Amino acid sequence: MLPPSTAILLAGLVATTAGALFATNTEFDWTAIEPTEDLRYCDCFNGLRCARLKVPLDWNNPKDNSTIAIAIATLPASVPVDHPDYGGTIILNPGGPGDSGVNLVRLSGRHLQKVIDNNKKYDYLGFDPRGLGNTTPQLDCFGGDTLARNAYQQVLRGLGTVDSSEDALRRFLAISKGLGALCENTLGKSSIIEHVTTAAVCRDMVEMVDRVDELRKKEVALLKHRRGEQGITTQENQVPRLQYLGFSYGTYLGNTFASMFPGRVGRMVLDGVIYAEDYMQGLWHHNLVDTEAVVDYFYDTCYEAGDICPLRIPEDVNGTSIRRRVDQFIADMDVLPAYNAEGTSITALTGRDIRDSISQALYRPILSFPPLAQLITDALEGNFTLLTNTVTPDDIQTDCATGSQIFSGEAAYGIVCSDAAGSQTKHDLTYYSDEVKRFMSQSITFGAKWATIPFQCSGYLLAPMYQFRGPWVTPPADSSLKSGVPAAPLLFLSNRMDPVTPSVNANAMSAGHPGSAVVIQDSVGHCAIPAGWSGCTNQILRDYFEFGVVPRNGTFCAASCKPWQENDEGCNLLSFENNGGW
Template sequence: MLSSLLLLLLASLSIRLAAADDDELPQFNWTSITPARDLEYHDCYNSQFKCARLLLPINWLDANDTRTTAIAIIKVPATVPESDASFGGAVFTNPGGPGASGVEFVLLDGRNMQHRLSRNQNYEIISFDPRGVGNSTPQSICFDEQLARDAMVLQMLGSGGLNSGLATVRYTHALIKSYSDVCERSDAKTGPIMGFAGTASVARDLVEMVDKTDELRAREGNGRGGGKARLQYIGFSYGTILGNYFTSLYPGRVGRVILDGVADADDYSSRLGWLTNLQDADAIFDQFFEGCFRAPPSACPLKQANDSSAAVIKARVTSYLSSLDTLPLAVMGRDNVRVITGDYVRRMIGDAFKFPIYEFRPLATMLAQAMAGNASALVTAFTAASVPKLKRSVGVGRSIPPYTQINEASQAVLCSDGQDVRDVSVAQWQTYIARQVQTSRIYGAYWSELRFACSSWPFVSNWRFTGPFGSPSPDAGLKDDRPAAPLLFLSNRLDPVTPLASARRMAAGHPGSGLAILEDMAHTVFIQNNSCIDGIIHDYLELGIVPAQEKLCNASCGPWEDCPIERLHLY
């Protein structure tokens, strides 16, 4: 996970960031591309990809506002010429967030996605850094230097979780206020963007990207132009919010839309929202222990020889977490003392729920070692996840790598999309926190911080859409105001932050839509290779067909088995 401002406070619908280190990615100087009002692709990233910077209005609601944003776009070209009969056009994608980089996602996983989507059709994969994010300019950024950003993280680490008591809530509320003031001052100098970063504006940007893609094909003799092109799209986690906004605002521009790991858009855009996300989280916690009890000790060292049930293992771990609440663990790290609290270990456990096949075994080993008195692995994970390396920050100026400010970009979006909460009292926030903890004892305190982070947000969104979220019945005849095909929703049986119930609620607003359920637990379905799910996706993209009823697909492998792992870097 990324070490940056309020990492423990601000996050996305899926808070695990790309596992790859920035040093593993090829480098490219985006300023070498001059932004243009038409798509002009250039070789980039060692000529392995195509990149463009598309100049778009900052304010879509005022034609007289001449300010612009340059959107960074990246493409994996199709493996066949655009004139080939098997060319299926562009599939746009968003990996989640908000605040996640589509550019980084394509660098890491674009070709894998292209391979997974191809059956009889060959697609080009396009993604982008949404306005304010990453390589798009201007950036949603609050700090001039990394040292100041890291100092905020250290203050948060010392405050404890929001369920620690009223004093912690008051302290965090004040910290957020000071942070919001910093953001307001910075945006006045480098923006404006934070008041224009909402998802409705991003959806309108996406309309323009679809049209400009079609215009480029027309210029090259492979498209029709004319501004009525249809979107083909796969959105993950927050990307389902973007897809739902797009479909609800522009139903006549929908070709194919797949939403995987579905968030409830009504809850997302409400006042004290984000209340529907965690209903599966603690059920996954229970499944962690059930699987551990059935697994051999070599796979789950938390299991002891005399354990009679999964409940015994769970009770032992829960007792350990409670002991850290009472007396946090101080451990000497490589260069400093680390203090591990129960709240933070719960966050780490909740993070592991996102991809159990990848995370459950390491989590079990780390917990077993810590409970036996060896917390070195726990400290290593804690340090890598959230402790700034201040010695590396000294002297850093404005040339900050794009993804140190992911949480500033994230907050600019989610606070713009939700209702203004600046008038909510500390007492009301404490009630809200208690409600989240009641839903999930593991993840509730953390999750409450997402909306709490907006408690002093000073920017008024210029375009805030609150629904209705839905669309007319689809029409394959391409009527102007109707989707060309029903939407396809994907969900795991258990998802820690975007539960199946949300997918069902959102699907109900889009007549004729289909829902495929993977009998597994993880955050998003596409993150796991599954032939049943892939077949449904192929049928949908090629033919516009969705399951008439909820389609169940069996899991390919379980977290306590030896599984082939090919992990996408979703958020």
């Protein structure tokens, strides 16, 4: 889960460590690929295969000829599709909502291959869901006007946090209503914004599964024909099933798919679990249970690291004393903001900016705790360069080979608000004030920012065309591929402490899926697999995808990677490939 950017109203459920949600590549032009109703791959991204799959804009209206072109990138398996060790395709989703599956497979596909491949070898497929990234049309409420979007960001940044004053809250709600009107006016009804719900993406995934299976059968038949062998077997005539790995919001997507299409589930791993009913109701009350514990973990491990952590001073006696100093500094900066003047630029800095830096670092402690400690240490000493670099407004667009690529902000807005359509549009100021207090009572570090995720939907008045509102349940699994039921129980993963998807969510969601299991990894951060190398978790994943077996519910796995230490090869590999990729 990614908190709303300090510069735009967006929700997200996976944070990057490098800041850029969309990487660029000057060697590939998506517009050169013709969208087709079958999968037609071409080479891309140094060993990947890319395609654009044409699907209906509105799955419920066969008379509407409008279509979407879904961008797909696949890392091929290390064996041919007719090899006995070939295990099929695993579809990936990085979360967000609004994050790019194409980028996930580009930046982290080979790492996942090392984690999951064992006796069976898999293709890894990432796609950009409808409305965002390289999928067209994009959900762009500003009509391609970069200056207008950046001006909007500046206005948001100047509002102050929603907990700072009633005036700031009023203004935030007003501009949220303005965003709803802007999107409706710019895009119009019966446009992409009415067709970006999670349910619509689930239906897209059914199509992807079918087209992947269709292509596999064609390739197998061709290879067998060349060898003079017979065609497909009876087993291969079974209905195609999804193999899936979803992170954060991707767990809501997977949970929804399983509940809508239980007979299409082959394997499903959900890592960093969203509480589905809470998300669908637009409340976001079940996310910050462990947030302040992760903040304390930062200070406690800093103290334990000794001289490795620059934030620790001789007078400190524990992590609490470090936090007490920093909290006082944050409070002082809220009262008397600082400034940083470099070159021809001036930046005003408040305690909010330090809290934002802390909250972002909670997602990836191994990568982010050391630089966070240095940033705070510098600020305490009056050097605000590092802090300034974190609060300089992001450019909402990045240059790509095909021109400008829209950032995921409006797509995230459209997905979140259409999934929970109508949940935030009829409340008064008292309701929102009470909600701010609720979020702040959960987390003083994250609460004000987190509140803006549901609040941004106060102006979303459109009625989505395709919704799923639960229940999130499946019938018991049957490995014999019985029609209408999953082929294997669902597997839920969680860290021991997660700043935005606590482990209690995994247990709650698992209860709706008979035979499913929750695995808790002894690590801290957002989502277990990105949090650090765990031989125990990796083996569970390998056995699950190969055999469809889950471990005992509540299994606890140790992890090799911790912050403030020299990590082993697996952690270094994860850090390298995870740089902006999750």
